[in-house]
Amino acid sequence: xxxDIILHLSALLILFLLEIxxxxxxxHQGNFARILVLAAYGVGYNILFGYTGLLSLGHALFFSAGxxxxxxxxxxxxYNIEQSLFLGICISALISLIIGFLAxxxxxxxxxxxxLMFSQIAYxxxxxxxxxxxxxxxxxxxxxxxVFLSMDLSNPKIRYYSALLIFSLCMLINLWIxxxxxxxxxxxxxxxxxxxxxxxxxxxxxxxxxxxISGTISGLAxxxxxxxxxxxxxxxxxxxxxxxxxxxxLIGGAGTVLGPLIGAIFMFYLIDYASDITDAxxxxxxxxxxxxxxxxxxxxxxxxxxxxxxxxx
Amino acid sequence: MDILNDELLYTENLSxxxxxxxxxxxxxxxxxxxxxxxLIGPNGAGKTxxxxxxxxxxRASKGKVFFNGSDISNLPVYKRISSGIGYTFQITAIFSNLxxxxxxxxxxxxxxxKEKRSIIFEVLNKVGLLDRVSQRSGDLSYGHQRLLELxxxxxxxxxLLILDEPTQGLSDLEIENFKKLIKDFSKTMTVxxxxxxxxxxxxxxxxxxxxxxxxxxxEGDKHSIQSDPLVQKAYLGDQC
Amino acid sequence: MELGPYLLFAxxxxxxxxxxxxxxxxxxxxxxxxxxxxxxxxxEFFMLGAIITWWVSSFVSGNPAIGFLLxxxxxxxxxxxxxxxxxxxxxxxxxxxPEATIIATIGILYIIQQFALMTFGPDAKPVxxxxxxxxxxxxxxxxxxxxFVIFSAIILLLAIWLVMxxxxxxxxxxxxxxxSETAQxxxxxISRVYNIVFGLGAAIAAVGAxxxxxxxxxxxxxxxxxxxxxxxxxxxxxxxxxxxxxxAAILIGMSxxxxxxxxxxxxxxxxxxxxxxxxxxxxxxGLFGTTKT
Numbered sequence: 065x066x067x068d069i070i071l072h073l074s075a076l077l078i079l080f081l082l083e084i085x086x087x088x089x090x091x092h093q094g095n096f097a098r099i100l101v102l103a104a105y106g107v108g109y110n111i112l113f114g115y116t117g118l119l120s121l122g123h124a125l126f127f128s129a130g131x132x133x134x135x136x137x138x139x140x141x142x143y144n145i146e147q148s149l150f151l152g153i154c155i156s157a158l159i160s161l162i163i164g165f166l167a168x169x170x171x172x173x174x175x176x177x178x179x180l181m182f183s184q185i186a187y188x189x190x191x192x193x194x195x196x197x198x199x200x201x202x203x204x205x206x207x208x209x210x211v212f213l214s215m216d217l218s219n220p221k222i223r224y225y226s227a228l229l230i231f232s233l234c235m236l237i238n239l240w241i242x243x244x245x246x247x248x249x250x251x252x253x254x255x256x257x258x259x260x261x262x263x264x265x266x267x268x269x270x271x272x273x274x275x276x277i278s279g280t281i282s283g284l285a286x287x288x289x290x291x292x293x294x295x296x297x298x299x300x301x302x303x304x305x306x307x308x309x310x311x312x313x314l315i316g317g318a319g320t321v322l323g324p325l326i327g328a329i330f331m332f333y334l335i336d337y338a339s340d341i342t343d344a345x346x347x348x349x350x351x352x353x354x355x356x357x358x359x360x361x362x363x364x365x366x367x368x369x370x371x372x373x374x375x376x377x
Numbered sequence: 378m379d380i381l382n383d384e385l386l387y388t389e390n391l392s393x394x395x396x397x398x399x400x401x402x403x404x405x406x407x408x409x410x411x412x413x414x415x416l417i418g419p420n421g422a423g424k425t426x427x428x429x430x431x432x433x434x435x436r437a438s439k440g441k442v443f444f445n446g447s448d449i450s451n452l453p454v455y456k457r458i459s460s461g462i463g464y465t466f467q468i469t470a471i472f473s474n475l476x477x478x479x480x481x482x483x484x485x486x487x488x489x490x491k492e493k494r495s496i497i498f499e500v501l502n503k504v505g506l507l508d509r510v511s512q513r514s515g516d517l518s519y520g521h522q523r524l525l526e527l528x529x530x531x532x533x534x535x536x537l538l539i540l541d542e543p544t545q546g547l548s549d550l551e552i553e554n555f556k557k558l559i560k561d562f563s564k565t566m567t568v569x570x571x572x573x574x575x576x577x578x579x580x581x582x583x584x585x586x587x588x589x590x591x592x593x594x595x596e597g598d599k600h601s602i603q604s605d606p607l608v609q610k611a612y613l614g615d616q617c
Numbered sequence: 618m619e620l621g622p623y624l625l626f627a628x629x630x631x632x633x634x635x636x637x638x639x640x641x642x643x644x645x646x647x648x649x650x651x652x653x654x655x656x657x658x659x660x661e662f663f664m665l666g667a668i669i670t671w672w673v674s675s676f677v678s679g680n681p682a683i684g685f686l687l688x689x690x691x692x693x694x695x696x697x698x699x700x701x702x703x704x705x706x707x708x709x710x711x712x713x714x715p716e717a718t719i720i721a722t723i724g725i726l727y728i729i730q731q732f733a734l735m736t737f738g739p740d741a742k743p744v745x746x747x748x749x750x751x752x753x754x755x756x757x758x759x760x761x762x763x764x765f766v767i768f769s770a771i772i773l774l775l776a777i778w779l780v781m782x783x784x785x786x787x788x789x790x791x792x793x794x795x796x797s798e799t800a801q802x803x804x805x806x807i808s809r810v811y812n813i814v815f816g817l818g819a820a821i822a823a824v825g826a827x828x829x830x831x832x833x834x835x836x837x838x839x840x841x842x843x844x845x846x847x848x849x850x851x852x853x854x855x856x857x858x859x860x861x862x863x864x865a866a867i868l869i870g871m872s873x874x875x876x877x878x879x880x881x882x883x884x885x886x887x888x889x890x891x892x893x894x895x896x897x898x899x900x901x902x903g904l905f906g907t908t909k910t
Contacts, residue, residue: 245482248475248479248482248483249483251472251474251475252472252475252483255472255473255474255475256470256471256472258466258470259466259470259471259472260483261434261454261455261458262432262434262454262458262464262466262470263458263483263484263529263533264454264455264458264459264486264533265455265486266453266455267455
């Protein structure tokens, strides 16, 4: 129990020390800021996929809900950071509620396809309402708008700490859920939803809660991504942004707290490296997906937990 | 009519059709408090369908279910379970990646931690799994997994516990142990038992209900069931 | 042009869409029906068919009809074999577990798509129509080739229906679809059937691609849209039902064509997807039968 909490806190401490001791080069500092926000998105995804066992192929919808709600409110309505962040969280929570309510009418394979399709509606809508969203091109959030408590969020150092803060928040929420009775029920639903139902749990309601938590964390990550890196575009709503978190979670280990972070670091650098060599760098994603399904179903942390450290959350 | 209302559950014309086939046909069934009732019948008689209708896994086509004095026909599964019906599956259905302790803990709701822990240890002690409390339940032997299920059913503290073929695949020794446990359960709860093993049925059931083609064809104590020609015909016909 | 003729024009365009869409959806539905798996890479087999058609026809100079006929001969086989290979190398080993299969087919999707990008480049590739005749329909001229597309699709659908209902092969497929375990007990080699069906599903989509590519051009990203539409068709039409699939393909293809002409292609897709939401609310279990994971 205590070992577990120490492990996760020290992971956060390492991420903090890497920055404060100036170990990062400017390039890696920027990369890691991105990775941390994306890993927070992965944490959100993991709540639904890793813990509850529901495979969504449409999480880009929640990520872009946060991204666009906060981005558009700054761009068009001159909201400040607090207001836009709050709006981003509310909108993504609301959308998760609606999508969850509809998609949970299906199970299994249908659930996967339906989430994919909802996400596709969002993507096409962003393109269709191009006069507001700037479509494929997207828009830039000016540096002057990206100021929070008189801190300039475009400053690389502040940006890194902000990203770390957001990731830590999401990770600790995840850790807390994993250890709570609520989290146990989610795992029970993943393992055998019929049995969970026959123990008297309102399985649908738990699944709905799980989608709302997962979607809201994803939306929070999306909102922060736009604010910290100053760009909002339709590519974040495309199918590949639904596949990425799935891949991070699979590589790092589904149903593990640190899995999304490990998976995001791994894939980010792999893609970064591949894109220097070829335009068709997404082939890496394809190969990685096949590799994990064929040979490494538990992922990195999952394998460690299975073989050596049973106490890891 | 009984003046003493000690019935726990009864059904009125409970029926279920699957695409034109009547699996359960206008069944009027009644079970009293603290009874051990066995539900028997040839394969395909509709036993599992019938108990699924009781706990709501399947929606009835017609008819009503009353439990503890109130109509539960329109309640969803989880509410029926919360109102005091426990159900264990015919196939082993445990959360195999969780520990024995966590499995039992999941079946206890709305209690304080301390109370919860004492119930868990109590039921695990009763079924003899206390020494395996922190083992991953998927690693247990088949017989132990079935005991774990029983412990989970017990920990729910239901008023009515429905056991769907609990002794299937167990050794003679394990079955003897099972019989004792179920006898013990009936002190605090009502047990409805679907069972193929006639030895188990005859030695622990207070009363036996025979289902055939979705209808109750006979009901009574073991002597009247054993001598009922209708029952003999149902079983022999099944073998032909 | 007045509204009436304009509507007729849009309907004809829609019918061409519908013809190709019913082939793509049928391939998807066949694979799901028999193997109980969702092939997310299905759109990429379609794309591969289109690009290889361009590649094959670029070898043939002179009459474009020769290249077209050659493509009809070779492309379904190449695409079908690609699918057979991916089933044999990958899906088979996953034991067709629904979740793992869907993730693996996403992997296959990216690999095929990026392979096409690497090999053939990012540009759209035009393919000449095998014959260039314009029919004068009084109000407007309409390419005779488009009628040929509709006609060919109908012939192919009839052929598939005949195979499914009248031949021994069709019987084997239906038996496997109904209950694969019993079918296996009766000596049907399930893994070979799966292998063939996966290839066949992809080959049918490839034929759709050969037909459409002289109208639409080949591009490495062209697989996404037909995949989305095929999902919609399969959900609305119900699975395993050839008639339902064709009926839904006509409905979706026509309305997609008409709405695209009058408004915008994006609005057409958004509306079609919303239709699925309505279907969901009315009959939640109608989706992909009642399969559980």
